[in-house]
Amino acid sequence: MPPRNAWLWFIVILALNFLLVRIFFPAADEALTVPYTVFKEEVRKDNVAAIFSQGERIEGRFVEPVTFPRVVGDAAEGTAAPRTGTTFTTTLPSFVDPGLENLLIEHGVEISAEPIRTGSGWPLLVFGFGPALLIILFYVWLFRRAARQGGGLMGIGRSKAKRYDVERDTRVTFDDVAGIDEVENELAEIVDFLKNPEKYTRLGGTAPKGVLLVGAPGTGKTLLARAVAGEAGVPFFSMSAAEFVEMIVGVGAARVRDLFRQAREHAPAIIFIDELDAIGRARGGLILGGSSAEQEQTLNQILTEMDGFSSREGIIVLAATNQPDVLDRALLRPGRFDRRLVVNLPDKKGRAEILKIHTRQSPLAPDVSLEELAAATPGFSGADLRNLANEAALLAARRNRNDVSRRDFLDALEKIVLGPERPLLLTREDRERIAYHEAGHAILGVLVPGADPVHRVTIVPRGHALGVTYQRPDSDRYNYPEAYLRARIVGMLGGRAAEEIVYGTRTTGAENDIAQATEIARNMVTRWGMSDELGLVQLAPKRNPYLSGDGGFAGEKPFSEETARLVDAEVQRLIRESHQEALRLLREHRRELDALVAALLERETLDEEEILEVTGLPAAPALEERAERYAVR
Numbered sequence: 001m002p003p004r005n006a007w008l009w010f011i012v013i014l015a016l017n018f019l020l021v022r023i024f025f026p027a028a029d030e031a032l033t034v035p036y037t038v039f040k041e042e043v044r045k046d047n048v049a050a051i052f053s054q055g056e057r058i059e060g061r062f063v064e065p066v067t068f069p070r071v072v073g074d075a076a077e078g079t080a081a082p083r084t085g086t087t088f089t090t091t092l093p094s095f096v097d098p099g100l101e102n103l104l105i106e107h108g109v110e111i112s113a114e115p116i117r118t119g120s121g122w123p124l125l126v127f128g129f130g131p132a133l134l135i136i137l138f139y140v141w142l143f144r145r146a147a148r149q150g151g152g153l154m155g156i157g158r159s160k161a162k163r164y165d166v167e168r169d170t171r172v173t174f175d176d177v178a179g180i181d182e183v184e185n186e187l188a189e190i191v192d193f194l195k196n197p198e199k200y201t202r203l204g205g206t207a208p209k210g211v212l213l214v215g216a217p218g219t220g221k222t223l224l225a226r227a228v229a230g231e232a233g234v235p236f237f238s239m240s241a242a243e244f245v246e247m248i249v250g251v252g253a254a255r256v257r258d259l260f261r262q263a264r265e266h267a268p269a270i271i272f273i274d275e276l277d278a279i280g281r282a283r284g285g286l287i288l289g290g291s292s293a294e295q296e297q298t299l300n301q302i303l304t305e306m307d308g309f310s311s312r313e314g315i316i317v318l319a320a321t322n323q324p325d326v327l328d329r330a331l332l333r334p335g336r337f338d339r340r341l342v343v344n345l346p347d348k349k350g351r352a353e354i355l356k357i358h359t360r361q362s363p364l365a366p367d368v369s370l371e372e373l374a375a376a377t378p379g380f381s382g383a384d385l386r387n388l389a390n391e392a393a394l395l396a397a398r399r400n401r402n403d404v405s406r407r408d409f410l411d412a413l414e415k416i417v418l419g420p421e422r423p424l425l426l427t428r429e430d431r432e433r434i435a436y437h438e439a440g441h442a443i444l445g446v447l448v449p450g451a452d453p454v455h456r457v458t459i460v461p462r463g464h465a466l467g468v469t470y471q472r473p474d475s476d477r478y479n480y481p482e483a484y485l486r487a488r489i490v491g492m493l494g495g496r497a498a499e500e501i502v503y504g505t506r507t508t509g510a511e512n513d514i515a516q517a518t519e520i521a522r523n524m525v526t527r528w529g530m531s532d533e534l535g536l537v538q539l540a541p542k543r544n545p546y547l548s549g550d551g552g553f554a555g556e557k558p559f560s561e562e563t564a565r566l567v568d569a570e571v572q573r574l575i576r577e578s579h580q581e582a583l584r585l586l587r588e589h590r591r592e593l594d595a596l597v598a599a600l601l602e603r604e605t606l607d608e609e610e611i612l613e614v615t616g617l618p619a620a621p622a623l624e625e626r627a628e629r630y631a632v633r
Ligand code: ADP
Pocket: 176, 177, 178, 179, 180, 215, 216, 217, 218, 219, 220, 221, 222, 223, 224, 320, 354, 357, 381, 382, 383, 384, 386
């Protein structure tokens, strides 16, 4: 709740309180203080209903309200403002008035044994305690409201877990998920487990307690969990791990407790914790940002809860993470997340199916082949493919078409892969230099056996690049042969090599190429055992494939200075050899290089066929043919 609002309300309520008191207990009702003579006068007028006397003080009630001081003409008797009231107080004179009792009896004045409510009590009470009471009521209201909203002051220890509601939420089913069938099947089985436990436990097996979905971002982990929610037919509580943790230590743990309590009340149920790595980081490790104490407590609470229920209770904890290697080992112990399902990037067939799902709503032109698009998108995740389908549909709409054509898809793909075109005014010399640079990459992509085919080369600036040579594998690759890696390095250095051959000078344009080539070379030496000098020794930690940036051994390198020097030397050797090879091949094919540059300057963008046509080169030989013909040693 926004506090500013609360205070506003508070003030409004106080004002209302004041007004109400004024209306219902006007000041006039406060007892009038009248002189003894006035009192006696009223008795004689039969206008006094009852009195109560204590000592010298008399309290009483008039029959008809009396105004005092009386208004005589325009001026009031006395100085006080005249007031009207039905209750009064007066003081007996110090001399005893012996006739009073008789007078009272004569005029039928009731002499009360109880104090007469003089009217001064109530307003006092209201004025005195009313605001305090209202403040209390107000806070109660505030807390309840906050609690209802699940956040705020009272709700701080409540989990914000969203209970999945089949009625309310757009239902996701397994039909909306494609390309990750193995994981889908496993999850379907787990859902079945919850529904028919006897079927599985009959032979003494137990249900898994925790299932961890592991995979690159965008591979559909969250989607899968939502599909499980849609299919399971059991209560489904989902929460992102980041939501557990707030600034206050201990809140996360309380939320975890609450989440599991809710689930237990509704068992059989599924709990889904998304982005588990936000709290599941190895304890004691370096945590950047956020309170490590809080994370640890939250994590410990999850562990406790997971140990606390038996699989018979019918609760399964589903969790998803992009970074399994940063997870605390305790989480992965049997009895906790004992099943780990790896969600892989989809293969070609999977990509076609995913594209089919995401083009369900779009009318496709007859020339669109989803299989072709799937082939053109190796390495794309489900989220990337959805993005592609979406961009294509938007592009088609912008072009005022009634269906989405092949052209729209290819342009959308180009935009996604290469970045949007950037209008830049370049001098003639700059354009030529860029053309040579890109042509260098492209020619080597065609010449070097094992290199990925060049699909497109352009000197239209895109994204951060001044020109782009787009190469991609023909099929999904899972394992990279050494020759392929070397071919990649040679191709990457082709841009600089071409510039050197033609201009004899160097520019900054090769920065990215150099960085990538170095990265591959270093990995070949330190991780993939491709250096004869160093052998099959792991000299760098396995990187988290989903994290950009460098992992690096924490602290000391587990090898000697001498080895470090050797690594550097080997990396440099690989790069140098590749550079020499690039120079050699381009010098040999200078004619083709010039032809390609001329075509680029004229047409800006060339695709694979056009490159082969312009240069007269045969299509790149397949990797298998490379063995004898190509050996960088
Ligand atoms: P993750 O949680 O693994 O990072 P998401 O589940 O959030 O990825 O995926 C984002 C979106 O990408 C999904 O909402 C869905 O539209 C699309 N998507 C991802 N994977 C798939 C898939 N296998 N099948 C269909 N759509 C997918």
